[in-house]
Amino acid sequence: MSLHAKLLDQLGQSIVRGDLAPGDPLPNADDWSAAHGVSRTVLREVIKVLAGKGMVEARPKVGTRIRQRSDWNFLDPDVLAWRYGATARFEDARSLFELRRAIEPMAVALAADRAGEAEVAQLEELYARMEHYVDDNERFAQADLAFHQAILRMTGNELFGSLAALTETAMLISFRLSDDNPYGQRPSLPIHKRICDCIARHDPSGARDALVELLDRAEADVSRSIAARRKSDG
Template structure:
């Protein structure tokens, strides 16, 4: 019923981190520029110096800022940020132009996902294949758009995990934040029957160890997904895969 003092502190910390983080990601404070002093932030946000210092440590850990004696806390270039950090992803999503965001997301998926599917076909174990199949079956059984989106995310995450390569896993982990937006848009279309056929082709290629088949099926799935989003949003935005 009542929050503990520690929970309240965490809530305040999260709120302040969100406000400062979003302002940095949005470009209100540019790379190389100095944040307001601790005391100024305390006054602007009506929080304690302890909270501000913890927020600065958090943002430092995410690569957004760096603190140096006598020179204050400066914003680092975006190339130095941990772009796969869940909070940074969320702040990006909240401040981005949606079409630009979708274009960048598809550029990443087109570059990586066919290779991940091919690798999964070579390395996936029974549990990996079962999880991919669970995602597919959830999509097939979904009655609501939200159910379809949740199952679609499970399907694609499971492919990245099935690679057995831990360097692919952060991409899978970011999908719950980043793909939910594009999948939610796409779920409003009338293409679900075709999408199920395409997902099944990817599943079967991975399950039978057909690496090149998995790569080709994923390319088809991504190309048609991009076409669906272009049609739904009414404009060109994404770099499509070849093939």
């Protein structure tokens, strides 16, 4: 990871955690640069990125300050990752799945209506990879992610396609939050197969219902994992 990326990650997480509250000024540039071993140029570039995410603003004679949370772009993949970085609450998980439910059921219905033979074949191949790697969490997650991103592209709507990075972050967070699921990934395979089959036979309603069921199951797994971690932490 580059110095720029490391500093961006550190500062972004610090803001999201509340170490720096809305209205607070950013640390003195010279002190911050010296503490993190980066140049002022790198720091300025990081601040520009944070400003683009709505997290900070620079004003003449005032300096750079943290903006109100209502101004932040919570749909930005980095902000999503920082928000769910170290810990997560039930409320966080619910927000994450509310976001996915707002996007994916409609996308899968459109995919079922519009998918061509080549796209269906690609989705079936991705499902086969998930089935093959069902006991390998990392490789299963890669295939599962590709499966869901393929559905977004199959809508034929470029706006949905542009949501791939957003849903990627949301899914990776979901995987991380439920990686200790004692039931593993096998229970999700039949639902993924149903989604695939519904798309192949151009059944938008069936595909949407299966996708909602998949999200319900995934949210339950995440909530169960969060509860178990709370219990183990005492």
